[in-house]
Amino acid sequence: MAPDPGTGPTARLLRIGEVARRCGVSTRTLRWYEETGLLQPVSSTEGGFRLYDESVVDRVQRILRLRDSVHFTLEEIRDTLDADDRVRALWNTAGGDPAERIDVVDQYLAALDRQQELVLAKRAQLDAVLDELDEKARRAEVRRAELLTELVHGASEASV
Amino acid sequence: MAPDPGTGPTARLLRIGEVARRCGVSTRTLRWYEETGLLQPVSSTEGGFRLYDESVVDRVQRILRLRDSVHFTLEEIRDTLDADDRVRALWNTAGGDPAERIDVVDQYLAALDRQQELVLAKRAQLDAVLDELDEKARRAEVRRAELLTELVHGASEASV
DNA sequence: TGAAACGTTCACGTCCACGTTAAATTCGGG
DNA sequence: CCCGAATTTAACGTGGACGTGAACGTTTCA
Numbered sequence: 001m002a003p004d005p006g007t008g009p010t011a012r013l014l015r016i017g018e019v020a021r022r023c024g025v026s027t028r029t030l031r032w033y034e035e036t037g038l039l040q041p042v043s044s045t046e047g048g049f050r051l052y053d054e055s056v057v058d059r060v061q062r063i064l065r066l067r068d069s070v071h072f073t074l075e076e077i078r079d080t081l082d083a084d085d086r087v088r089a090l091w092n093t094a095g096g097d098p099a100e101r102i103d104v105v106d107q108y109l110a111a112l113d114r115q116q117e118l119v120l121a122k123r124a125q126l127d128a129v130l131d132e133l134d135e136k137a138r139r140a141e142v143r144r145a146e147l148l149t150e151l152v153h154g155a156s157e158a159s160v
Numbered sequence: 161m162a163p164d165p166g167t168g169p170t171a172r173l174l175r176i177g178e179v180a181r182r183c184g185v186s187t188r189t190l191r192w193y194e195e196t197g198l199l200q201p202v203s204s205t206e207g208g209f210r211l212y213d214e215s216v217v218d219r220v221q222r223i224l225r226l227r228d229s230v231h232f233t234l235e236e237i238r239d240t241l242d243a244d245d246r247v248r249a250l251w252n253t254a255g256g257d258p259a260e261r262i263d264v265v266d267q268y269l270a271a272l273d274r275q276q277e278l279v280l281a282k283r284a285q286l287d288a289v290l291d292e293l294d295e296k297a298r299r300a301e302v303r304r305a306e307l308l309t310e311l312v313h314g315a316s317e318a319s320v
Numbered sequence: 321t322g323a324a325a326c327g328t329t330c331a332c333g334t335c336c337a338c339g340t341t342a343a344a345t346t347c348g349g350g
Numbered sequence: 351c352c353c354g355a356a357t358t359t360a361a362c363g364t365g366g367a368c369g370t371g372a373a374c375g376t377t378t379c380a
Contacts (some may be wrong), residue, residue, distance in 0.1 A: 003209075004171055017356065021237070027357080032338060042350095046208075048347045049357055067337095069285030071231050074337070084296070091303065098311040105304045112297045125229030126283045130276065139271045143251065144265045151258040175377095177326065187327080192368060207376045211326055233366075327376070333374065334369070350351100 013042070015052040023060040028059070034097045038063055070119060083111055173202070173211040183220040190220070197238045198223055230279060243271055 020027045020042065033039040034050075039051035059081075066072045066080070087108050090101060178186045194210075199219065201210035208278045219241075224241070226256040247268050250261060 014358075016207055026226070026339080028338065028340085031358095036337090045346080045357095047357085048359095049346070065285060065289060069282055070289055078222045087300065098307045101302060102311065105300055105307065107298050109297060109304070112293055112300070116290065116293045116297075119286055123283060123286045123290075125225055126279055126286065129225060129230055129279055130283075133276045133279070137269060137276075140247065140265050140269050140272070144262060144269070147262045147265065149257045151262070151271055175327075186369080188368065188370085191328095196367090205376080206326085207328095208329095209376070227367095240353095321380100323379100324376080325376100328374080332370085332372105334367100334368075336366095339365090340361100340363070343359095344361090345356105348354100349364090350353095 010152075011053050013053060014056070016050050016052070019052050019056055019060070022057050025060065025064070031075070033060070036074050038074060038081060047097065070122065072128070080111075080115065085110055171213050173213060174216070176210050176212070179212050179216055179220070179271075182217050183224070185220065185224070193220070193223065193234070196234050198234060198241060229284065240271075243268060312316065 003114045016027045016030055020030055023030075025052075030039060034041070039056065042053050042056075045051060061111055063081070065076055066077045067074070072080070087104065174182075176187045177189055180190055183190075190199060199216065202213050202216075203211045205211060223237055223241070226237045227234070231303070232240070247264065252266055
């Protein structure tokens with residue numbers, strides 16, 4: 001049934017299990033991500049098996065990064081991915097009022113700015129934590145040195 | 161009842177509601193943090209009201225930073241706070257074998273190192289996300305410029 | 321002194337992001 | 351054609367981190 005409408009030399013399609021293995025997540029997670037609108041199989045078999053192309057792996061890994069490092073909720077992740085998808089669709093469909101298209105791009109840029117600010121704030125907090133850790137280590141090293149001299153002192157005086 | 165055993169001029173004690181307000185969390189959260197071993201009132205009234213000293217505010221804010229930026233679980237937060245408390249207690253109680261005390265300090269330093277590594281990894285991930293954002297913005301700006309020229313072009317040719 | 325404001329201890333409810341069966345269906349190799 | 355592995359939907363369970371009453375005791379202050 002001509003399963004290749006122009007996407008190169010018949011791009012290999014993956015079933016959910018292989019996607020899961022490649023991404024290091026469970027199939028349940030992938031189905032959950034689909035249910036919450038983060039993911040979409042490119043097609044499915046006659047019998048209903050989900051079929052993905054390889055690009056899904058990158059997408060999932062982006063999701064995981066946003067989940068694990070930025071700690072976005074899945075809803076937030078969905079919003080950012082949706083925005084990306086919309087602009088990509090915009091690039092790919094020529095036509096329409098250029099002015100309107102610029103508007104869309106501007107909104108996208110604004111969204112990116114907000115996200116950047118959010119991430120920068122998170123990073124600042126992490127830096128604060130790092131400073132705290134450094135200071136604690138510094139203090140501990142001082143104490144360690146003190147204890148070391150105390151140890152030497154006690155040893156040289158044997159038992160007074 | 162001599163409620164001031166040497167802590168300056170009768171340090172002011174706070175009840176849970178004021179602590180909650182100062183920290184921007186609910187009283188339920190504070191009780192929960194107590195229940196999971198992150199927090200401890202310094203004393204309580206005859207009738208059972210929890211009493212905290214002002215230092216609790218800093219402690220809670222440290223907890224919130226670890227919760228919101230590093231995304232430690234409360235259990236992990238408890239562990240790190242416990243470690244801090246143990247070494248602080250160690251500073252305050254003189255005596256004991258200096259060698260043993262050095263051991264404790266060394267373990268503490270090792271724990272700090274592990275934490276630092278973890279946080280650094282998180283920060284690296286954040287930086288990756290920031291790079292992604294920058295690249296997306298860069299691409300969008302290019303498109304925007306293209307659209308702008310397109311707009312000017314279309315305007316100069318009126319309606320062809 | 322008495323009522324508003326605050327606090328106490330249960331105990332159950334909730335939201336997120338899945339985990340875990342269960343029962344039925346589909347795919348693919350021999 | 352058949353069998354076993356992979357997948358499907360549907361539904362219930364879970365764990366963390368609290369929210370939300372209910373029923374009751376405590377402080378405070380006019």
